[in-house]
Amino acid sequence: MTERLPLMAGNWKMNLNHLEAIQHTQKLAFALADKDYEAVEVAVLTPFTDLRSVQTLVDGDKLKIKYGSQDISAHDSGAYTGEVSGPMLAKLKCTYAAIGHSERRQYHGENEEIVNAKVKAAYRSGITPILCVGEPLEVRKAGTHVAHTLAQLDGALDGVPASDAESIVVAYEPVWAIGTGEVATPEDAQEVCAAIRVRLAELYDGELAAKVRVLYGGSVKASSAAGLMAKPDVDGALIGGASLDADEFVRIVRYREQAVG
Ligand SMILES: O=C(CO)COP(=O)(O)O
Numbered sequence: 179m180t181e182r183l184p185l186m187a188g189n190w191k192m193n194l195n196h197l198e199a200i201q202h203t204q205k206l207a208f209a210l211a212d213k214d215y216e217a218v219e220v221a222v223l224t225p226f227t228d229l230r231s232v233q234t235l236v237d238g239d240k241l242k243i244k245y246g247s248q249d250i251s252a253h254d255s256g257a258y259t260g261e262v263s264g265p266m267l268a269k270l271k272c273t274y275a276a277i278g279h280s281e282r283r284q285y286h287g288e289n290e291e292i293v294n295a296k297v298k299a300a301y302r303s304g305i306t307p308i309l310c311v312g313e314p315l316e317v318r319k320a321g322t323h324v325a326h327t328l329a330q331l332d333g334a335l336d337g338v339p340a341s342d343a344e345s346i347v348v349a350y351e352p353v354w355a356i357g358t359g360e361v362a363t364p365e366d367a368q369e370v371c372a373a374i375r376v377r378l379a380e381l382y383d384g385e386l387a388a389k390v391r392v393l394y395g396g397s398v399k400a401s402s403a404a405g406l407m408a409k410p411d412v413d414g415a416l417i418g419g420a421s422l423d424a425d426e427f428v429r430i431v432r433y434r435e436q437a438v439g
Contacts, residue, residue, distance in 0.1 A: 183218070183391075184218045184219065184407065184413055185414035186220055186414055186430055186433075187223060187308060187349075187415070187416050189276060189416055189418050191248065191281070191418055195228070196227055196231040202422075203241075206222075206427065217434065221244040221245060221246060222421070223248050223274060225248070229272065233271055246267070246305070247272055248279065250277060250299055253299065254303070263299075263303075275305050277310065278330070280351060280353045291333075294333055297335070297346075307346055309331070309349065311331055311349070311350060312330075313326040313327055315354040323370065327370055328374070331377055343378075343381075344382075347414075350392060350395070351395035355396025356397070361399070361406075364412070365409075368409035371409070371413075375392060393413060394415055398416075398417045398420060404433045404434070404436040
């Protein structure tokens with residue numbers, strides 16, 4: 179079986195200016211030890227305005243923390259006012275870009291075509307997409323959450339070759355769990371994360387599917403992380419609110435020390 183290194187990624191959303199970002203990253207770096215990074219990959223997804231500061235800190239202090247953006251333009255350059263391109267993010271040595279977050283889909287009209295174009299743009303620049311998928315509450319209530327989420331996965335990966343897709347990170351983030359305090363049960367997370375892996379095997383092959391990390395996101399806290407991580411197809415978490423509290427985020431990174439609750 180392929181060993182998948184768990185990924186704990188903090189999505190700061192529209193929080194922390196560049197000065198606060200430096201403070202926060204320094205606090206994380208101070209708290210995290212080499213053994214933490216051996217067990218878990220740690221990443222922060224920051225506002226665009228923070229990336230240069232975080233890069234300077236990571237480069238200067240040789241930190242092991244990875245960083246990336248919360249979005250990326252579908253285009254590489256040109257007359258796209260307000261957009262930030264893959265080549266610009268690559269120049270800042272971003273490892274990751276979150277793509278298709280439900281808040282982008284909801285507030286910025288991002289559909290499957292746009293998400294697909296952004297996934298391809300990230301790969302053109304050597305940036306790994308953290309592709310966000312997941313159903314809203316009404317879909318969950320209707321019981322069609324697996325089909326809904328897999329359709330988002332299919333759309334995002336349309337025309338993406340295996341040589342790219344093998345490095346993708348998929349984050350299952352049910353919309354009803356985001357920012358609500360209502361974390362999915364480990365069983366609910368496992369159901370959809372496992373279905374995502376099965377679909378990856380169908381779209382590509384079993385070897386690729388076994389390599390890809392599938393994260394869960396939505397109201398993850400230190401108290402829920404260990405239970406979620408105990409599930410075989412949950413390979414990490416995308417953490418919003420709790421990632422803004424450095425102590426809590428570090429506790430999530432050290433989920434193995436927490437009780438399975
Ligand atoms: O949207 C999320 C991460 O991308 C989850 O946010 P919360 O952890 O605040 O629910």
